[in-house]
Amino acid sequence: MASLQLPMVLATFFLQFFPGVYSSTFTIRNKCSYPVWPGILSGAGTPELSTTGFLLQSGESTSLSVPTSWSGRLWGRTVCTQDSSGKFSCLTGDCGSSTIACSGGGAAPPATLAEFTLDGAGGLDFYDVSLVDGYNLPMMVTPQGGTGGNCSSAACSADLNEDCPVELKITDGSNEGVACKSACDAFGDAQYCCSGAYASPDTCKPSTYSEFFKNACPKAYSYAYDDGTSTFTCAGADYIITFCPGLSTSLKSGSTTAKSLAVNYTSSAGHRHRSPTFIGRAITVGAAVWWLWHLF
Numbered sequence: 491m492a493s494l495q496l497p498m499v500l501a502t503f504f505l506q507f508f509p510g511v512y513s514s515t516f517t518i519r520n521k522c523s524y525p526v527w528p529g530i531l532s533g534a535g536t537p538e539l540s541t542t543g544f545l546l547q548s549g550e551s552t553s554l555s556v557p558t559s560w561s562g563r564l565w566g567r568t569v570c571t572q573d574s575s576g577k578f579s580c581l582t583g584d585c586g587s588s589t590i591a592c593s594g595g596g597a598a599p600p601a602t603l604a605e606f607t608l609d610g611a612g613g614l615d616f617y618d619v620s621l622v623d624g625y626n627l628p629m630m631v632t633p634q635g636g637t638g639g640n641c642s643s644a645a646c647s648a649d650l651n652e653d654c655p656v657e658l659k660i661t662d663g664s665n666e667g668v669a670c671k672s673a674c675d676a677f678g679d680a681q682y683c684c685s686g687a688y689a690s691p692d693t694c695k696p697s698t699y700s701e702f703f704k705n706a707c708p709k710a711y712s713y714a715y716d717d718g719t720s721t722f723t724c725a726g727a728d729y730i731i732t733f734c735p736g737l738s739t740s741l742k743s744g745s746t747t748a749k750s751l752a753v754n755y756t757s758s759a760g761h762r763h764r765s766p767t768f769i770g771r772a773i774t775v776g777a778a779v780w781w782l783w784h785l786f
């Protein structure tokens with residue numbers, strides 16, 4: 491027995507200290523009652539993922555392999571349509587590409603963002619849910635199987651589209667709230683944008699608007715310097731990104747555009763299998779448990 495223990499311990503420790511050697515899996519789930527078109531933008535100098543935009547019907551999920559040290563953001567586009575000329579556009583989160591793939595385009599605010607820097611300082615993944623560019627739907631980022639840091643869910647689970655202050659609110663044709671602007675976006679004021687004389691944590695303070703977001707979503711960024719309670723860290727994790735993680739209200743379930751579109755696009759996102767990374771981690775965790783069991 492003892493001869494088996496050492497290699498297993500070494501393997502476990504190797505994964506603890508060099509988690510960046512392994513890629514990560516993002517599982518993206520749509521628990522909203524309406525279709526969501528996720529968009530993905532890779533950070534400068536990191537590769538594009540196998541898809542930059544696709545459809546997730548209500549209840550669907552898909553998994554993507556994410557390379558070591560990837561950074562970037564992911565968001566949900568809602569109420570998307572394709573016009574007679576084939577131009578694709580979305581009422582919220584549009585990335586300006588005119589196609590389902592975003593191909594390097596970012597989300598037009600307001601949009602809830604999930605932000606990632608994998609294998610950053612100290613070998614930790616940094617992740618958050620941000621409302622700094624406004625809000626368009628509830629989102630949660632949950633690490634799976636990671637260690638170290640504070641490894642728990644970053645989220646804005648609340649549905650803010652109806653409660654949004656009227657001066658920030660964006661509505662669709664039937665006057666239903668579909669998104670909620672940031673105060674920076676709505677008023678362009680340096681004080682809200684943390685720009686100019688306000689471009690530091692000492693000078694840019696929460697406003698009544700950022701506090702509206704923070705009260706509803708304490709585990710999400712409400713303004714640019716909200717780091718302490720909004721940034722999470724973890725090492726060697728896979729991540730589940732969920733749209734509408736809570737009990738979803740039927741915000742757009744009545745929207746005919748959202749419904750009719752649901753049948754038109756097939757999800758182009760990659761594979762739906764357990765990746766080798768996942769299996770490797772499962773074996774390692776199993777070995778660690780076995781070892782601890784025999785040790786005590």
Ligand SMILES: *[C@@H]1O[C@H](CO)[C@@H](O)[C@H](O)[C@H]1NC(C)=O
Nearest residue numbers: 639640718719720721722723
């Ligand atoms: C999580 O840990 C990081 C340091 O690794 C810290 O900066 C951050 O404030 C913590 N986040 C929360 C929500 O406690």
Ligand SMILES: *[C@@H]1O[C@H](CO)[C@@H](O)[C@H](O)[C@H]1NC(C)=O
Nearest residue numbers: 571572573747750751753754
């Ligand atoms: C769905 O696709 C068909 C055929 O391409 C098209 O005629 C129709 O307008 C599309 N529906 C929507 C809602 O885009």
